[in-house]
Amino acid sequence: MDAQRIKVACSSCNLRELCLPMGLSAEEMGQLDTLISSRKRVKRGEALFSVGDRFTSLYAVRSGFFKTCVTTADGRDQVTGFQMAGEIIGLDGIVSDHHACDAVALEDAEVCVMPFNQVEELSRQFTPLQHHVHRIMSREIVRDHSVMLLLGSMRAEERLAAFLLNLVQRLQARGFSPSEFNLRMTREEIGSYLGMKLETVSRTFSKFVDDGIIDVKQRYVHIKDTEALRRIVNPQTCS
Structure with missing residues:
Protein backbone atom coordinates (compact mmCIF):
# COMPACT_ATOMS: atom_id res chain seq x y z
CA MET A 1 0.00 0.00 0.00
CA ASP A 2 1.18 3.56 -0.78
CA ALA A 3 2.70 4.99 2.42
CA GLN A 4 0.92 8.26 1.70
CA ARG A 5 -2.50 6.65 2.02
CA ILE A 6 -3.22 5.03 5.37
CA LYS A 7 -6.41 3.35 6.53
CA VAL A 8 -8.22 5.41 9.18
CA ALA A 9 -11.67 5.07 10.74
CA CYS A 10 -13.98 8.08 11.19
CA SER A 11 -15.75 6.48 14.12
CA SER A 12 -12.59 6.55 16.25
CA CYS A 13 -11.30 9.96 15.10
CA ASN A 14 -11.23 12.65 17.81
CA LEU A 15 -12.16 15.29 15.20
CA ARG A 16 -15.36 13.62 14.04
CA GLU A 17 -17.57 16.14 15.88
CA LEU A 18 -15.94 18.95 13.91
CA CYS A 19 -16.04 17.59 10.37
CA LEU A 20 -18.88 15.02 10.48
CA PRO A 21 -22.60 15.36 11.28
CA MET A 22 -23.88 14.44 14.73
CA GLY A 23 -26.58 11.87 15.40
CA LEU A 24 -25.52 9.12 12.99
CA SER A 25 -26.19 5.52 14.01
CA ALA A 26 -23.38 2.98 14.39
CA GLU A 27 -24.38 1.50 11.02
CA GLU A 28 -24.24 4.92 9.32
CA MET A 29 -20.86 5.66 10.91
CA GLY A 30 -19.65 2.33 9.57
CA GLN A 31 -20.64 3.37 6.06
CA LEU A 32 -18.85 6.67 6.52
CA ASP A 33 -15.76 4.70 7.55
CA THR A 34 -15.80 3.17 4.07
CA LEU A 35 -16.21 6.63 2.50
CA ILE A 36 -13.29 8.23 4.34
CA SER A 37 -11.04 5.22 4.00
CA SER A 38 -7.66 6.84 3.48
CA ARG A 39 -5.60 9.84 4.40
CA LYS A 40 -2.79 11.66 2.68
CA ARG A 41 0.30 13.34 4.07
CA VAL A 42 1.29 16.74 2.69
CA LYS A 43 4.69 18.19 3.57
CA ARG A 44 5.14 21.84 4.48
CA GLY A 45 5.19 23.98 1.32
CA GLU A 46 3.62 21.30 -0.86
CA ALA A 47 0.26 21.71 -2.61
CA LEU A 48 -2.61 19.36 -1.82
CA PHE A 49 -4.14 20.55 -5.10
CA SER A 50 -3.49 23.40 -7.53
CA VAL A 51 -5.50 25.67 -9.80
CA GLY A 52 -6.77 23.69 -12.77
CA ASP A 53 -6.41 20.27 -11.15
CA ARG A 54 -9.36 17.96 -11.77
CA PHE A 55 -11.76 17.94 -8.83
CA THR A 56 -12.38 14.46 -7.45
CA SER A 57 -12.49 14.72 -3.65
CA LEU A 58 -13.14 16.84 -0.61
CA TYR A 59 -10.49 16.82 2.11
CA ALA A 60 -10.97 16.92 5.88
CA VAL A 61 -7.87 18.38 7.55
CA ARG A 62 -6.76 15.86 10.17
CA SER A 63 -3.66 17.73 11.34
CA GLY A 64 -1.68 20.78 10.31
CA PHE A 65 -2.59 24.07 8.64
CA PHE A 66 -3.27 25.02 5.03
CA LYS A 67 -3.66 28.23 3.10
CA THR A 68 -5.71 28.59 -0.06
CA CYS A 69 -4.52 31.14 -2.59
CA VAL A 70 -4.88 32.31 -6.17
CA THR A 71 -2.43 34.06 -8.45
CA THR A 72 -3.43 37.56 -9.50
CA ALA A 73 -3.03 38.93 -13.04
CA ASP A 74 0.24 40.61 -12.07
CA GLY A 75 1.69 37.39 -10.66
CA ARG A 76 1.13 37.95 -6.94
CA ASP A 77 -0.22 35.23 -4.63
CA GLN A 78 -3.50 36.32 -3.02
CA VAL A 79 -4.34 34.32 0.12
CA THR A 80 -8.05 33.52 0.24
CA GLY A 81 -8.22 31.52 3.47
CA PHE A 82 -6.54 29.49 6.20
CA GLN A 83 -7.77 26.01 7.13
CA MET A 84 -7.00 23.93 10.22
CA ALA A 85 -7.79 20.49 11.69
CA GLY A 86 -11.46 19.56 11.47
CA GLU A 87 -12.21 21.81 8.49
CA ILE A 88 -13.09 20.76 4.94
CA ILE A 89 -11.24 22.03 1.88
CA GLY A 90 -11.77 21.44 -1.82
CA LEU A 91 -15.29 22.87 -2.19
CA ASP A 92 -13.99 25.30 -4.82
CA GLY A 93 -13.83 22.47 -7.34
CA ILE A 94 -17.52 21.54 -7.30
CA VAL A 95 -18.73 24.26 -9.67
CA SER A 96 -16.52 23.41 -12.65
CA ASP A 97 -15.01 20.00 -11.79
CA HIS A 98 -11.61 21.71 -11.54
CA HIS A 99 -9.99 23.46 -8.60
CA ALA A 100 -10.03 27.26 -8.69
CA CYS A 101 -7.24 27.80 -6.12
CA ASP A 102 -4.08 26.27 -4.68
CA ALA A 103 -4.18 24.58 -1.26
CA VAL A 104 -0.70 24.68 0.27
CA ALA A 105 0.40 23.15 3.58
CA LEU A 106 1.82 25.71 6.03
CA GLU A 107 3.28 22.84 8.09
CA ASP A 108 3.44 19.07 7.71
CA ALA A 109 -0.20 18.00 7.51
CA GLU A 110 -2.55 15.08 6.97
CA VAL A 111 -5.95 15.07 5.31
CA CYS A 112 -8.73 12.51 5.05
CA VAL A 113 -9.68 11.97 1.41
CA MET A 114 -13.42 11.89 0.64
CA PRO A 115 -14.26 11.02 -3.00
CA PHE A 116 -16.99 13.48 -3.92
CA ASN A 117 -19.09 11.03 -5.96
CA GLN A 118 -19.34 8.85 -2.85
CA VAL A 119 -20.13 11.90 -0.68
CA GLU A 120 -23.03 12.71 -3.02
CA GLU A 121 -24.27 9.13 -3.04
CA LEU A 122 -24.22 8.79 0.76
CA SER A 123 -25.77 12.26 1.15
CA ARG A 124 -28.82 11.02 -0.71
CA GLN A 125 -29.10 8.12 1.75
CA PHE A 126 -28.37 10.01 4.99
CA THR A 127 -30.27 13.25 5.51
CA PRO A 128 -27.93 14.35 8.37
CA LEU A 129 -24.92 14.04 6.05
CA GLN A 130 -26.70 15.99 3.30
CA HIS A 131 -27.57 18.77 5.76
CA HIS A 132 -23.99 18.78 7.02
CA VAL A 133 -22.56 19.19 3.52
CA HIS A 134 -25.00 22.05 2.89
CA ARG A 135 -23.96 23.64 6.18
CA ILE A 136 -20.29 23.46 5.24
CA MET A 137 -21.06 25.16 1.91
CA SER A 138 -23.12 27.83 3.68
CA ARG A 139 -20.31 28.44 6.16
CA GLU A 140 -17.92 29.07 3.27
CA ILE A 141 -20.32 31.64 1.81
CA VAL A 142 -20.64 33.38 5.19
CA ARG A 143 -16.86 33.37 5.60
CA ASP A 144 -16.45 34.93 2.15
CA HIS A 145 -18.93 37.65 3.11
CA SER A 146 -17.01 38.29 6.33
CA VAL A 147 -13.77 38.71 4.40
CA MET A 148 -15.49 41.13 2.00
CA LEU A 149 -16.60 43.15 5.04
CA LEU A 150 -13.05 43.11 6.40
CA LEU A 151 -11.58 44.34 3.14
CA GLY A 152 -14.32 46.80 2.34
CA SER A 153 -15.01 48.72 5.51
CA MET A 154 -12.58 48.00 8.34
CA ARG A 155 -9.45 49.87 9.35
Whole structure:
Protein backbone atom coordinates (compact mmCIF):
# COMPACT_ATOMS: atom_id res chain seq x y z
CA MET A 1 0.00 0.00 0.00
CA ASP A 2 1.18 3.56 -0.78
CA ALA A 3 2.70 4.99 2.42
CA GLN A 4 0.92 8.26 1.70
CA ARG A 5 -2.50 6.65 2.02
CA ILE A 6 -3.22 5.03 5.37
CA LYS A 7 -6.41 3.35 6.53
CA VAL A 8 -8.22 5.41 9.18
CA ALA A 9 -11.67 5.07 10.74
CA CYS A 10 -13.98 8.08 11.19
CA SER A 11 -15.75 6.48 14.12
CA SER A 12 -12.59 6.55 16.25
CA CYS A 13 -11.30 9.96 15.10
CA ASN A 14 -11.23 12.65 17.81
CA LEU A 15 -12.16 15.29 15.20
CA ARG A 16 -15.36 13.62 14.04
CA GLU A 17 -17.57 16.14 15.88
CA LEU A 18 -15.94 18.95 13.91
CA CYS A 19 -16.04 17.59 10.37
CA LEU A 20 -18.88 15.02 10.48
CA PRO A 21 -22.60 15.36 11.28
CA MET A 22 -23.88 14.44 14.73
CA GLY A 23 -26.58 11.87 15.40
CA LEU A 24 -25.52 9.12 12.99
CA SER A 25 -26.19 5.52 14.01
CA ALA A 26 -23.38 2.98 14.39
CA GLU A 27 -24.38 1.50 11.02
CA GLU A 28 -24.24 4.92 9.32
CA MET A 29 -20.86 5.66 10.91
CA GLY A 30 -19.65 2.33 9.57
CA GLN A 31 -20.64 3.37 6.06
CA LEU A 32 -18.85 6.67 6.52
CA ASP A 33 -15.76 4.70 7.55
CA THR A 34 -15.80 3.17 4.07
CA LEU A 35 -16.21 6.63 2.50
CA ILE A 36 -13.29 8.23 4.34
CA SER A 37 -11.04 5.22 4.00
CA SER A 38 -7.66 6.84 3.48
CA ARG A 39 -5.60 9.84 4.40
CA LYS A 40 -2.79 11.66 2.68
CA ARG A 41 0.30 13.34 4.07
CA VAL A 42 1.29 16.74 2.69
CA LYS A 43 4.69 18.19 3.57
CA ARG A 44 5.14 21.84 4.48
CA GLY A 45 5.19 23.98 1.32
CA GLU A 46 3.62 21.30 -0.86
CA ALA A 47 0.26 21.71 -2.61
CA LEU A 48 -2.61 19.36 -1.82
CA PHE A 49 -4.14 20.55 -5.10
CA SER A 50 -3.49 23.40 -7.53
CA VAL A 51 -5.50 25.67 -9.80
CA GLY A 52 -6.77 23.69 -12.77
CA ASP A 53 -6.41 20.27 -11.15
CA ARG A 54 -9.36 17.96 -11.77
CA PHE A 55 -11.76 17.94 -8.83
CA THR A 56 -12.38 14.46 -7.45
CA SER A 57 -12.49 14.72 -3.65
CA LEU A 58 -13.14 16.84 -0.61
CA TYR A 59 -10.49 16.82 2.11
CA ALA A 60 -10.97 16.92 5.88
CA VAL A 61 -7.87 18.38 7.55
CA ARG A 62 -6.76 15.86 10.17
CA SER A 63 -3.66 17.73 11.34
CA GLY A 64 -1.68 20.78 10.31
CA PHE A 65 -2.59 24.07 8.64
CA PHE A 66 -3.27 25.02 5.03
CA LYS A 67 -3.66 28.23 3.10
CA THR A 68 -5.71 28.59 -0.06
CA CYS A 69 -4.52 31.14 -2.59
CA VAL A 70 -4.88 32.31 -6.17
CA THR A 71 -2.43 34.06 -8.45
CA THR A 72 -3.43 37.56 -9.50
CA ALA A 73 -3.03 38.93 -13.04
CA ASP A 74 0.24 40.61 -12.07
CA GLY A 75 1.69 37.39 -10.66
CA ARG A 76 1.13 37.95 -6.94
CA ASP A 77 -0.22 35.23 -4.63
CA GLN A 78 -3.50 36.32 -3.02
CA VAL A 79 -4.34 34.32 0.12
CA THR A 80 -8.05 33.52 0.24
CA GLY A 81 -8.22 31.52 3.47
CA PHE A 82 -6.54 29.49 6.20
CA GLN A 83 -7.77 26.01 7.13
CA MET A 84 -7.00 23.93 10.22
CA ALA A 85 -7.79 20.49 11.69
CA GLY A 86 -11.46 19.56 11.47
CA GLU A 87 -12.21 21.81 8.49
CA ILE A 88 -13.09 20.76 4.94
CA ILE A 89 -11.24 22.03 1.88
CA GLY A 90 -11.77 21.44 -1.82
CA LEU A 91 -15.29 22.87 -2.19
CA ASP A 92 -13.99 25.30 -4.82
CA GLY A 93 -13.83 22.47 -7.34
CA ILE A 94 -17.52 21.54 -7.30
CA VAL A 95 -18.73 24.26 -9.67
CA SER A 96 -16.52 23.41 -12.65
CA ASP A 97 -15.01 20.00 -11.79
CA HIS A 98 -11.61 21.71 -11.54
CA HIS A 99 -9.99 23.46 -8.60
CA ALA A 100 -10.03 27.26 -8.69
CA CYS A 101 -7.24 27.80 -6.12
CA ASP A 102 -4.08 26.27 -4.68
CA ALA A 103 -4.18 24.58 -1.26
CA VAL A 104 -0.70 24.68 0.27
CA ALA A 105 0.40 23.15 3.58
CA LEU A 106 1.82 25.71 6.03
CA GLU A 107 3.28 22.84 8.09
CA ASP A 108 3.44 19.07 7.71
CA ALA A 109 -0.20 18.00 7.51
CA GLU A 110 -2.55 15.08 6.97
CA VAL A 111 -5.95 15.07 5.31
CA CYS A 112 -8.73 12.51 5.05
CA VAL A 113 -9.68 11.97 1.41
CA MET A 114 -13.42 11.89 0.64
CA PRO A 115 -14.26 11.02 -3.00
CA PHE A 116 -16.99 13.48 -3.92
CA ASN A 117 -19.09 11.03 -5.96
CA GLN A 118 -19.34 8.85 -2.85
CA VAL A 119 -20.13 11.90 -0.68
CA GLU A 120 -23.03 12.71 -3.02
CA GLU A 121 -24.27 9.13 -3.04
CA LEU A 122 -24.22 8.79 0.76
CA SER A 123 -25.77 12.26 1.15
CA ARG A 124 -28.82 11.02 -0.71
CA GLN A 125 -29.10 8.12 1.75
CA PHE A 126 -28.37 10.01 4.99
CA THR A 127 -30.27 13.25 5.51
CA PRO A 128 -27.93 14.35 8.37
CA LEU A 129 -24.92 14.04 6.05
CA GLN A 130 -26.70 15.99 3.30
CA HIS A 131 -27.57 18.77 5.76
CA HIS A 132 -23.99 18.78 7.02
CA VAL A 133 -22.56 19.19 3.52
CA HIS A 134 -25.00 22.05 2.89
CA ARG A 135 -23.96 23.64 6.18
CA ILE A 136 -20.29 23.46 5.24
CA MET A 137 -21.06 25.16 1.91
CA SER A 138 -23.12 27.83 3.68
CA ARG A 139 -20.31 28.44 6.16
CA GLU A 140 -17.92 29.07 3.27
CA ILE A 141 -20.32 31.64 1.81
CA VAL A 142 -20.64 33.38 5.19
CA ARG A 143 -16.86 33.37 5.60
CA ASP A 144 -16.45 34.93 2.15
CA HIS A 145 -18.93 37.65 3.11
CA SER A 146 -17.01 38.29 6.33
CA VAL A 147 -13.77 38.71 4.40
CA MET A 148 -15.49 41.13 2.00
CA LEU A 149 -16.60 43.15 5.04
CA LEU A 150 -13.05 43.11 6.40
CA LEU A 151 -11.58 44.34 3.14
CA GLY A 152 -14.32 46.80 2.34
CA SER A 153 -15.01 48.72 5.51
CA MET A 154 -12.58 48.00 8.34
CA ARG A 155 -9.45 49.87 9.35
CA ALA A 156 -6.15 47.99 9.74
CA GLU A 157 -6.56 47.59 13.50
CA GLU A 158 -10.09 46.24 13.08
CA ARG A 159 -8.97 43.77 10.42
CA LEU A 160 -6.14 42.30 12.50
CA ALA A 161 -8.23 42.21 15.69
CA ALA A 162 -11.04 40.37 13.88
CA PHE A 163 -8.53 37.94 12.38
CA LEU A 164 -6.96 37.13 15.77
CA LEU A 165 -10.37 36.68 17.43
CA ASN A 166 -11.56 34.35 14.67
CA LEU A 167 -8.36 32.33 14.78
CA VAL A 168 -8.35 31.83 18.54
CA GLN A 169 -12.08 30.96 18.50
CA ARG A 170 -11.48 28.22 15.94
CA LEU A 171 -8.47 26.91 17.87
CA GLN A 172 -10.41 26.89 21.14
CA ALA A 173 -13.12 24.75 19.51
CA ARG A 174 -10.38 22.17 18.93
CA GLY A 175 -9.32 22.11 22.57
CA PHE A 176 -6.45 24.59 22.38
CA SER A 177 -5.82 27.54 24.68
CA PRO A 178 -8.30 30.45 24.40
CA SER A 179 -5.46 32.95 24.64
CA GLU A 180 -2.13 31.48 23.46
CA PHE A 181 -1.16 30.05 20.08
CA ASN A 182 1.54 29.91 17.45
CA LEU A 183 0.86 31.54 14.10
CA ARG A 184 1.36 29.00 11.32
CA MET A 185 1.23 31.72 8.68
CA THR A 186 3.71 34.54 8.07
CA ARG A 187 2.86 38.20 8.55
CA GLU A 188 3.10 38.56 4.78
CA GLU A 189 0.44 35.86 4.33
CA ILE A 190 -1.75 37.54 6.95
CA GLY A 191 -1.36 40.81 5.06
CA SER A 192 -2.31 39.17 1.77
CA TYR A 193 -5.44 37.71 3.34
CA LEU A 194 -6.46 40.95 5.08
CA GLY A 195 -5.57 43.28 2.21
CA MET A 196 -2.76 44.94 4.20
CA LYS A 197 0.87 45.64 3.42
CA LEU A 198 3.48 43.73 5.40
CA GLU A 199 4.64 46.95 7.09
CA THR A 200 1.07 47.70 8.18
CA VAL A 201 0.64 44.21 9.66
CA SER A 202 3.89 44.52 11.62
CA ARG A 203 3.04 48.04 12.79
CA THR A 204 -0.43 46.96 13.95
CA PHE A 205 0.98 43.98 15.86
CA SER A 206 3.43 46.37 17.54
CA LYS A 207 0.62 48.77 18.48
CA PHE A 208 -1.37 45.94 20.09
CA VAL A 209 1.75 45.00 22.08
CA ASP A 210 2.35 48.62 23.15
CA ASP A 211 -1.29 48.90 24.23
CA GLY A 212 -0.96 45.79 26.41
CA ILE A 213 -3.49 43.82 24.38
CA ILE A 214 -1.17 41.03 23.22
CA ASP A 215 2.36 39.70 23.67
CA VAL A 216 4.23 38.56 20.57
CA LYS A 217 7.49 36.61 20.32
CA GLN A 218 8.17 35.76 16.69
CA ARG A 219 5.14 33.55 15.84
CA TYR A 220 3.99 33.02 19.43
CA VAL A 221 0.98 35.16 20.35
CA HIS A 222 -0.54 35.62 23.82
CA ILE A 223 -3.82 37.51 23.90
CA LYS A 224 -3.81 39.36 27.22
CA ASP A 225 -7.02 41.35 26.74
CA THR A 226 -9.63 39.64 24.56
CA GLU A 227 -12.23 42.28 25.40
CA ALA A 228 -9.95 45.01 24.07
CA LEU A 229 -9.77 43.18 20.73
CA ARG A 230 -13.56 42.89 20.70
CA ARG A 231 -13.93 46.60 21.39
CA ILE A 232 -11.65 47.37 18.46
CA VAL A 233 -13.89 45.32 16.15
CA ASN A 234 -17.17 46.52 17.68
CA PRO A 235 -16.55 49.93 19.25
CA GLN A 236 -20.28 50.62 19.56
CA THR A 237 -20.53 47.97 22.29
CA CYS A 238 -18.09 49.95 24.42
CA SER A 239 -19.76 51.38 27.53
